[in-house]
Amino acid sequence: MARLIAKSAASGLLPIRIGTVTLTEETPAAITALMPFAGKPRALSVALKAAHGVAFPGPNRSSAKGGTRVCWSGLDQAFLIGDPAQADLADHAALVDQTDAWAVLHLEGEDAAEVLARLTPISLSRDSFKRGHAARSLLGHMTALIIRTGAQGFTILIFRSMAATATHELDVAMRGVAARAALQPPP
Amino acid sequence: MRITCPLCGDRDSREFSIRGHETYLDRPAPDAGEAAWDDYLHLRDNPAGETAELWYHGAGCAAWLRVRRNTVTHEVLKVDLVRDVTGGDHAD
Ligand SMILES: [Zn+2]
Numbered sequence: 001m002a003r004l005i006a007k008s009a010a011s012g013l014l015p016i017r018i019g020t021v022t023l024t025e026e027t028p029a030a031i032t033a034l035m036p037f038a039g040k041p042r043a044l045s046v047a048l049k050a051a052h053g054v055a056f057p058g059p060n061r062s063s064a065k066g067g068t069r070v071c072w073s074g075l076d077q078a079f080l081i082g083d084p085a086q087a088d089l090a091d092h093a094a095l096v097d098q099t100d101a102w103a104v105l106h107l108e109g110e111d112a113a114e115v116l117a118r119l120t121p122i123s124l125s126r127d128s129f130k131r132g133h134a135a136r137s138l139l140g141h142m143t144a145l146i147i148r149t150g151a152q153g154f155t156i157l158i159f160r161s162m163a164a165t166a167t168h169e170l171d172v173a174m175r176g177v178a179a180r181a182a183l184q185p186p187p
Numbered sequence: 188m189r190i191t192c193p194l195c196g197d198r199d200s201r202e203f204s205i206r207g208h209e210t211y212l213d214r215p216a217p218d219a220g221e222a223a224w225d226d227y228l229h230l231r232d233n234p235a236g237e238t239a240e241l242w243y244h245g246a247g248c249a250a251w252l253r254v255r256r257n258t259v260t261h262e263v264l265k266v267d268l269v270r271d272v273t274g275g276d277h278a279d
Contacts, residue, residue, distance in 0.1 A: 059194045060195065074247075074250075121199035122198070136246070136249075137195075137198070137202060137246060138202060
């Protein structure tokens with residue numbers, strides 16, 4: 001009988017560290033899309049809070065409790081990232097298991113925003129894109145979910161099939177930012 | 188050109204794709220006749236000035252938007268979620 005070996009989306013590609021920035025892969029136990037039924041967003045939020053400690057997020061927002069994160073991911077949709085969704089949430093929302101559909105990358109370091117700015121059209125200014133803010137946008141030609149997790153940290157969700165391309169694009173951007181920094185004499 | 192999505196905020200036009208004039212929101216009845224369907228499917232004005240179109244935020248929130256804009260100045264005047272315009276399904 002065949003023995004199957006689970007491989008993460010970016011298996012063999014990460015981690016990489018270039019200059020001040022590190023790119024790693026996260027492997028949450030589950031990613032579940034939560035899509036509230038008509039008239040049910042509030043009931044879902046209450047149930048979500050009771051089950052996982054997080055409220056249903058408004059547009060462009062994310063929050064985390066323990067190892068579980070909830071993140072707005074589009075029109076009437078959020079992702080629960082971490083613990084598998086508790087079954088009673090299905091009373092209020094359509095739940096879709098997307099665990100193996102996404103590569104979850106984490107970019108961290110002093111120049112992380114400079115690296116990401118080379119690939120996405122959204123503003124990453126710390127005044128407008130703060131910790132707990134999230135955006136559906138582009139990373140190169142790929143649709144992405146980008147979450148600011150800290151002053152120098154971003155979690156980036158990419159379709160799993162594009163994990164290698166995303167890793168390559170980020171690698172090139174990290175090299176570019178590091179090369180430019182090396183050209184500038186310290187003040 | 189930039190479009191302010193009601194959900195995502197101010198975004199670069201590369202995140203959106205255009206469907207065409209808002210006429211697409213007024214689908215004729217199946218038995219409305221050939222003239223009505225011909226009009227709906229094929230006949231469009233080509234205004235130099237203000238118009239209203241359907242745009243899809245495919246690289247963002249995946250909502251359909253009605254965008255009022257000026258084809259001469261590329262000014263975007265107003266953006267609404269299509270479901271708010273049509274009274275379509277709403278989770279809230
Ligand atoms: Zn949007």
